[in-house]
Amino acid sequence: MSRMLLIRILFLSLLLVFPATAQDVLTGGSTTPAEESADPEASSAAVDDLIRILEDDTARAALIERLRQAAPETEGAQAQETVAPDMSIARQLAEYTQSVAEGAATSVRSIGTALSNLQALFSGSISADSTALREFAVNIGLLLLALFGSFFVLRLITNGLGRGIAARATGRGVLARLAALVGVGVIDAASILLAWGLGYILALNFGTTSRGMMGINQSLLLNAFVMVEMIKLVVRMVLMPRFPALRFLPLADTNAAYWSFWSARIISLLGYAFMFVAPMLSGLVSRPAGGAVQVLAMATAVTIGVIITLQNKDDVRDWLAEISAKRDNDGLGRLLATIGRQWHVLVIAYLLALLVVWFANPETALPFMLSATVQSALAILIGSLIVGFISRFVSAGLSLPDDVRQRLPLLETRLKSFVPAVMRVVRWVVIAGVVVAIGQAWALFDFAAWIGSEEGLAVAGSVVSAALIVLAAIVLYVVVASWVEFRLNANFGKVPTSREKTLLNLFKNAFTIALVVFGSMLALAQIGVNIAPLLAGAGVVGLAIGFGAQKLVQDIITGIFIQFENIMNEGDVVAVGSWTGVVEKLTIRSVTIRDLSGTVHLIPFSSVDQVSNMMRGFSYHVAEIGVAYDSDIDVVKAAMQEAFERLMETEHKEDILDELDMQGVTGFGDSAITMRARIKTLPGKQWGVGRRYNEFVKLVFAEKGIEIPYPHVTYVPAAGSGGASKSPPPAGRVEDQREDSAD
Template structure:
């Protein structure tokens, strides 16, 4: 391509000289001349010689130097463009008066009739547009007041419907006034009927956009109708922000959509640029004034939110933001003005778009975090039937949900930060995620999160199922063996689930778990050699569980301690004795287990009576006591008749008799206590004496006391 361009350039250099010798064809085209030169040997040789002189050596372009992509060079380029843009803007503002003077001295003096027509046409549209809008607004205000006033204190749905009707009335007012303005522009003024000027169209379109934008602000704040206001904003704040928002929207909207384009077409681009700069500076000044006026109010508001949050991490951040928010906003507004001066065509739209995207991301993040915060604060309330079946599920969910929701909140915060960075082009997160590396990392993180979530759900499900099986109020009453095994299963499943879930999650994010597994094996082996007692505890506990020696709820004697088994693990047993003391006994110290509630139980009653008591009367009394026992509610747990062996021993001072009452396992103490009390009462009624030692005084024995035994 370069050779052809050079060829044609040389051809045009040769054409003047060649035209002197080929005057016979004055109308020949360059293509014809090129063909003629190539066909003529001498001309072709001359062309080649000229090409060699014009481009000696190989006709190849020199390799271009690689562009300088250093940060210093890029910063220099950017600052140069900013300086040039600012200089052009200042020059335009400075030269606007000269251009306006020239325009008035020249063009405007010649076009006074055009200016008169423009003023008449715009005046008619202005008067008709804003006059009709004013009258329609008065009528719409009365109608809206009739709709909004009765809705005070009504439900949220009713207020939303009322707000929608009021907005429809206001929108209809704007559209009708806009349509009337078009009718006037097409049928009145100096333009032929059915035609309108471009400036009239600019005015009408600016009116529609500006008023609809102000309508959107009124929809949010509802300054005139507090009864249908959705946001919790006071009347003063609503009126304040509506006033300033309407003024800024009108200032910027009518300037950029009507005044500046009209000046560009009538006077010149410099006039339009000057007005735009002046309006932008005015808008930024108003914004700074508003920020300074509300500095303390916003700081106090953020401090109250932080106090309600208990001064947590987010609360402390809000306090810091409250102290310096006005400085950040003022810096942003000044930067916006500088960007407008430097490059209004490219930098300003980018900055405004990034700002809008950032505000949307922050609003969405605040809504999500507020919903999550209210969900956590309100807590979980399960239905009554679920609480009855699973009494521990609500507490378990309340323990897990706040942690999960905290993670969700931090994920939302990270998403907002990423969205803001993407909007301001600080990094291309979307492009990175779309790449192979980004897809791999995102997939790994999502997979790990799903594994952790599934592990949590499985833990809750299994724990709830065990809780349901152990619940004595619903379903089948679990046996002690089921209680023991289900609790052991829950503990073992939780440990295994935590280990495997952690390993799988680490594997998904790229961590090599093989060294971890090998290290766990080595550590386990070292623990096995170094902690022999622990190994002995576990092995003994496994055999105790296999042999089903004791279960939760049994009354046992283990390692010299007697009591009720409250908890069994693979390593130890927890026993509560009669005084309520808890004893944790490792299985390595257990050499014997005495279970008092396995199968059935006996209450053994042993009594001692005096030698002069009638054996048969004593035995009959013991049978009568058992008869009275069977007449009480204790008969439900007694399995057999009274086992009365009779006299079992003779002591130097008494006779000993024994009786046994067979009961359900672990139910012997209640009937036994009642039987002993009844037997004591019957002995007293029938004058059956128990042996008691008696002391007598023997005279002449030096005052010594002698024990004469009992009887």
């Protein structure tokens, strides 16, 4: 019984809300308009019939079946009603063209309506209170006179103050000029606000309403004044036509004055037309009158823009071509040259598109284009300033102070090789950022939403992490290389030993290789590259190199043991294999030596079976001098000792470590007795000491008459050769040249 009660309530509700639909269902869809307009008694009878149908099981089943049959027909009708509209490109273009045409027609009609309304206003066909109109004109005129008159006087004062500030900042640094620029801007802004405040005081006391109140038109004028003049102030701050000393843009005085003049006119035209004249006419005359003023202002501004563009077509083209030539026509330079040839066409097309879009939809399309234009201009301006600073920094180079250059002689060269490259990368990043900002402003893509998504954050984080790793690797290399350079600088701090020079250079080379490998691997891992195959491939390649280049492996292993044994270092005089010279460079694989003639030899360690170091600990000059057989040995020893004493009176005294080691007679030659003595010296000083000692020995022997024999040949004629025999030549006659002997 409760179920039947629920069904009755449901259908009664249906009848009360949709009585016609219920009746149609009950009668099989044959209800006529006359029946629909029947009296309430018929509706009551229909309710009774419905109740009887619901109480009868057979009738209720038939009703349910009929409702089920009617459901597909209803769904089909609804499906036909909800067919998706045609969204093809052709239809969208047609609809947009239709909206543009309708908007242009509306704008043209508004101009005609506005002109007729203005004519009617001044002819008297439109009813207006002449007294109120006269009072409005007087009040607006007084406000205009007071506002712009006071502003003119204040501008004269601020120009004088600004001229004095600019004169004091002339020739000073960037910070001083920037502070002066800010000061001039603050003074100009104060003059605008002061004139605005005076205008408000005048409007409040002499308005169109009671004292202490002001009219809406006065408020429109004052708000338009402060907004327009503030925008013009920003333009003046950038161009600085009156004070060239405070101008940071690379513009000539004539160009700065030209662009400042036309920018101020266009800003005043659009600002006062849209913010004051058009709203005022909309309230006094009609909305079409205000719209007509806006149309005329926009058309005038676009016309001025086209004229300015055509006037500066050649100048901008030559300027961009000059920039391209300074950049040696690189990628960016060629792009600038291409833009310079067609820039006027792009600007004129943009201005005309701006006008057409404003005609079509001034409520939404124009604000969007203006906002996108301002954002694009700001992005280009900021990007140009940053790129210009980077280009100037790269071209000017990097100069370090003298004390830093003395401590780290190679740091400036190292920085000049890294910093410009990093700055070029930063410059292209800035250019890409400007392009992204322009695309975001014109809704070409939603970069902000993408960068805020999970995927965007992951990509940005990977790129930034890889860039930071590369930058950190560069900084770490510069720091370590500079530290090694400072440690090897003998002019500051502790003088490095030969061992320290060798090990520090080896450490720098090994550190550089390890930093490049690990830095590259970490950077690749950050951007999503799987470095496991790279590591495995490097191991396989290393193994293949190990098998295929056994000499290389032998070089490295021998070099490691040579370094462990510390047999030679940079600056040592060594004999390696068949070569003798000064060690100039020592790596883990080879040694580079320069011989006495200046020839450089690169000797791999695999070919080295013996190393002789002549500069380890101390050295000896071994003096082996031949004297005649009839010489007095004691006299010869005394002469050699005297030569040593003379040597000790020279600058070589600091290089000699001990007394003369006289060893006496060491051999008997064909014509001379060999006398030997040794002089102990500092490492590497034995050659200079020995040469000077030999000079003194020659002088002392000559003074004491000690003969230093040398080989000679005596010619004796054979017996019976015809002619009398000749006596031998006197002793000491030179018959043959002295042969070369060892030093």
